[in-house]
Amino acid sequence: MRFHYTLCIEINHMKRKGAIQMLLDKTISVDQLIQLAADAQKEYRQFDQGAVDRVVEAMATAATDQAEHLATLAHEETGFGNIKDKTTKNLFASQTIYEYLKDKPSVGIYERDEANKIYKVARPIGVIAALIPMTNPTSTVISKVLNALKARNSIILSPHPRAEKGIIETAKILNEAAVKAGAPDGLIQVLVSPTLEKTQELLHHEGIGLNLATGGTPMVKAAYASGNPTIGVGGGNTPIIIDEGADLAFVAKTIVDSKTFDYGVICSSDQHIITLKSMEDEVKEALKDAKVYFLTPEEAQKIDELIFLKPGVKNIDVVGQPAHKIAKMAGIDTPEDTTLLLGYAPEDVSIESCFTREVLGPVLGFHLVDDFDGAVNKANDLLDQEGKGHTSVLFSNNQDHIEKYGIEVNCSRNLVNTQGVLGSIGAITNLPPSLTLGVGTEGGGSLTHNVAYEDYFNTVYVAFGE
Secondary structure (H helix, E strand, O other): OOOOOOOHHHHHHHHHHOHHHHOOOOOOOHHHHHHHHHHHHHHHOOOOHHHHHHHHHHHHHHHHHOHHHHHHHHHHHHOOOOHHHHHHHHHHHHHHHHHHHOOOOOOEEEEEEOOOOEEEEEEEOOEEEEEEOOOOHHHHHHHHHHHHHHOOOEEEEEEOHHHHHHHHHHHHHHHHHHHHOOOOOOOEEEOOOOOHHHHHHHHHOOOOOEEEEEOOHHHHHHHHOOOOOEEEEOOOOEEEEEOOOOOHHHHHHHHHHHHHHHHHOOOOOEEEEEEEHHHHHHHHHHHHHOOEEEOOHHHHHHHHHHHEEEOOEEOHHHOOOOHHHHHHHOOOOOOOOOOEEEEEOOOOOOOOOOOOOOOOOOEEEEEEEOOHHHHHHHHHHHHHHOOOEEEEEEEOOOHHHHHHHHHHOOEEEEEEOOOOHHHHOOOOOOOOOOOOEOOOHHHOOOOOOEOOHHHHEEEEEEEOOO
């Protein structure tokens, strides 16, 4: 360790107290949390692969058993999304991500390249600090904890205050399962009632080996400014290009399924529909068949005024709400089965509007262009405003267009003929399953890929001479 404390009496007392009880203790300092996590990790890093895998399996099983319970807590506490989809997200973390992890080596030499005489060794990072957002709180905890402990680290969770109860409950369930499976008590900690000052202290602390920052842009930037190694993910603003020849019924259903999932709180959810002027009528017809409501200019202005309280400030009360409810909040009558609210976007996308920016709810912008080159340019113009480096989607059967899109659109995940949400996280594509999506240097990050367990340990290269 790079730091030293004279906290022996306090630490020994807290160890007797037990980590599950400590999760509810608001008096524990950041120094003490890190010392407890470091002590537990020092023991845990000696575990062999079988022992580690038993711990991870136990946590995944416990999280699966409690998936609906945790989804209910998250929904009741935040008011965002819906229990059904939050349960699905929890199960994605506890089952899909676990299935990806379970047979992967993470202890000692995990890869031998005899031909090139190079071995790869997994070395734990140590203590990880993880910012947990209010939009996907319980699923993010499950994902990050499984990955962290698979790599023989300990982890300290810093919850968004609006989602703290659900995050603490998730941590308790995972910690209890880990301890029963033989893990040392203290590997999973929570910074209870985090203030901005305490969170900053955690991120900057010299005892932290890695910051994992998932949340709003200010907190992600703060993590990168901490001086500690950081993996951060920023907001999205997903453009959806509909090309000539696409199956419009499939396109409409796919967009609706994606943007209505948990009512749009996942940052890769579809945000802007871009299509050719020549296709306007048929695209609108397909979307209307999928219960999408096209706003009149007057209604669009009402929605804009509801969402943007003032320049740069979005209304949190619309986050993760169904389309009909958002319309009602703006004084607009829509059918109760309305899936999405769609408004024509201004030609100049630098104008701040809910039809040019990310909205974590079922509200999208509709953009018309002359040709496919114009669609690619429009996508990049939107990403320049917000969401660069994150995710985009193209519906097309034209191979030349697919390749041009893949090369030129400024995102880390350029998806083809699939959902923005489930496609980006690897649920229905062959991307590594993850709820932490890299945005690359374009988005102010360091990684472009879906963050997976390999990012939770250091790789040591053992290289032989010729």
